[in-house]
Amino acid sequence: MPYAMVLTTKIRQGVSRxxxxxxxxxxxxxxxxxxxxxxxxxxxxxxxxxxxxSLTAAEVGTARAMLDAVGSTDYISWTPPGESVEKRWKVTNEGYTETYTGTLTNITFNLREVP
Incomplete structure (x- = not known):
């Protein structure tokens, strides 16, 4: 089952392709x-x-729920910054990383396109 990318307005700008x-x-x-x-x-x-x-505890719960549900076997529908077409993406085998800065959390992961 495809999942929609959550918290799209908070996706960091430093994504590389x-x-x-x-x-x-x-x-x-x-x-x-x-x-x-x-x-x-x-x-x-x-x-x-x-x-x-800079995610709050509630936003971290939303992000984790999506990433854990998708795992490395299902895919996310997402339109990357600078593109106009929605594509399908899988989280790579490395999973995701959480970094804590005080009361806020940063989450980082890599995606690969699914044809």
């Missing part, structure tokens, strides 16, 4: 190799340092 190409490669004994795209959706985006800063 990496575009990756998946390929299949055959390497032969003489050093020659051949590469081909891995399927019709071989290009995918990865977003690093996605998260929220």
């Amino acid at each position: 990496t575009s990756k190409q998946r390929i299949r490669q055959a390497v032969f004994g003489d050093g020659y190799s051949q590469e081909v795209p891995d399927g019709i959706n071989a290009q995918m985006d990865v977003r690093q340092n996605v998260g929220w800063d």
Whole structure:
């Protein structure tokens, strides 16, 4: 079941994007190799340092509930900053990190695009 990104107005501005190409490669004994795209959706985006800063306890509960429900197996529907099309994203295997600053909490995680 897809989940909508929560707290979209609080998503940090320092999100970075990496575009990756998946390929299949055959390497032969003489050093020659051949590469081909891995399927019709071989290009995918990865977003690093996605998260929220300065969350209250109630907002942390909302964020944790979504991230725990999604895990690394389900996906989030989200339109990244600077884009106009909603895409599907999975939380990477590293999960999420919480950093505490006084009474507020920062949550950081990475996402990979799901074709």
